Amino acid sequence: MWNDFARLPGRCRATLRLGALLCLLLPFTGCASSQKPYEAPASSYIAGQSQPGQPARHIRKAAPELAATLDPRTQHKPSYAAMAPAIQESLKYLASKKPGDVAAMAGTTSITWGQLVRTNQELLALLPALDQNKSLLLQRFQWLELAPGTLMTGYYEPLVEASPTPRPDYPWPIYKAPPNLKSSIWPTRNAIDFQGALKGRRLELAWAKDLIDVFFLHIQGSGRLRYPDGSMRNVLYAGSNGHPYYAVGRALIEQGYATKEEMSMQTIRRLFKEHPHKVQEWMSLNAKYIFYRLDDGPVSDPVGAMGRPLMPRVSAAVNRDTVPLGSILALDALLPGYQSPRPEPFSGIVLAQDTGTMRPNHFDLFMGFGEQAADQAGRMQQEATAYLLLAR
CATH class of the missing domain: 2.40.240.50 (Barwin-like endoglucanases)
Structure with a gap:
């Protein structure tokens, strides 16, 4: 699942990847914002795809390229700061874990719960600065690339x-x-x-x-x-x-x-x-x-496997045997367009906060509630580029 990359000086290279549609075809997977969706410039789409009706082909991105294209607007968020409540929910979950225990293995390298705590704390502290300086993600985090063939699906409420x-x-x-x-x-x-x-x-x-x-x-x-x-x-x-x-x-x-x-x-x-x-x-x-x-409480977003509320287009279900809950990932994919044949780019920071019966290299993105969430989740079965982020 994990690719091995050499670390280059001055650059972050890793030293060490079923949704509403998929669960209609495969075994059961993990259990809409009113903001205007992000519209990417034409250069964001695959060269030569001049006809919107043609299927889009995802192109894998190296860590520096993906870090440069991350945009919270593709997640229907006005800024990175809007993700703070979701990161705080991950930290509440991780507080119950023993810091020295191994949460997962990346090849032969162990990832501890304590590393995941530090990663969430680091990202939370950086959020106010990320909109102006996305290079901080390369400077402050290791990027562990997941193997090619990452599948991204969606689910909704x-x-x-x-x-x-x-x-x-x-x-x-x-x-x-x-x-x-x-x-x-x-x-x-x-x-x-x-x-x-x-x-x-x-x-x-x-x-x-x-x-x-x-x-x-x-x-x-x-x-x-x-x-x-x-x-x-x-x-x-x-x-x-x-x-x-x-x-x-x-x-x-x-x-x-x-x-x-x-x-x-x-x-x-x-x-x-x-x-x-x-x-x-x-x-x-x-x-x-x-x-x-x-639920006896007020109407809200559903609760995931952490026992914490999910955030649309930020929370994702994962195979927790390979990607532990509380992980932070960078995901890049082309989603089905909403009320348009043109694909919608997604390039964002995603939090592993739910789980399901899924293959290891599969992420099921929580799309939220409403017509758009249902429409896109019902058609999502996309190839994606995925990296696991760890604080340096």
Whole structure:
């Protein structure tokens, strides 16, 4: 996963890389800003791509080049200082770790929890100066490059129209975890949603208007409920029925309803609506079922594996066996454009604050809440350049 680079004097060279779309094709991965998206100059795109409709090709960047192009506006942040609350959340998590313990291995080099603490502290202190002097990132941090083939996907916080009480127009229950959830294997999705296996057990948290919305809520892991009076509640992951996850998108490709290139969250939604007689069959292929709990606090961004709030376009889910929670990364990729065929550049500082069932060289970026977040996360499956940063 790690590339070995020689250290050159005066330059930072390392001495020592499933989202909404991917989880529709592969096993389950990690569970929008109102600011105007960053628009890159034409020179930021691949030479020769004059037609916006053509697919973009990512070009890997060396550390000095990537450091020079990092821009918080690609993360919908006005400045680096806006990332301070997220770094502070990482430091709260890292405070529970023993500084001398090994958090991960970069080749034959160990990375300790204490190094991650110092890295977060260093970045936090530098934030006010980074907008004017990005070279500080090269001067003050080692850049450990992750191997080629880094995959970047996205996930988001979905919205489900729901009612806190049963109503004819809100027929689909969202269930809380049974009290003895871990003691046995519970019924499958088909048995729960289509045969009423949990009916009468007083496990309903709310009732949803659309079963398709509930299905995608299960894929994302957490989300928001909007009640008929307009109020909202966060609904959080509380466990599963213990059955394995199956990627419905893979079945739709195998059955000839879509090609791999066409597959996206939006494509699956469309196929569900166009073929209502197939919905039970297709949904039931994924026997895994998710249970929830209602958050008692004010509506906010969801909580990740750290037990801390996630920040849109800054927090990412990682394979914690290779990239420990609390890590700081520089990521560069071309994201699907929003309401545009033109790709959207992403070049930013990302914090490892969530996890999922993912391959080692895979980052699942939390895109936030809202239409843009859902649209882009549902189509993200991008090649990326990635570096792990460590304080010198």
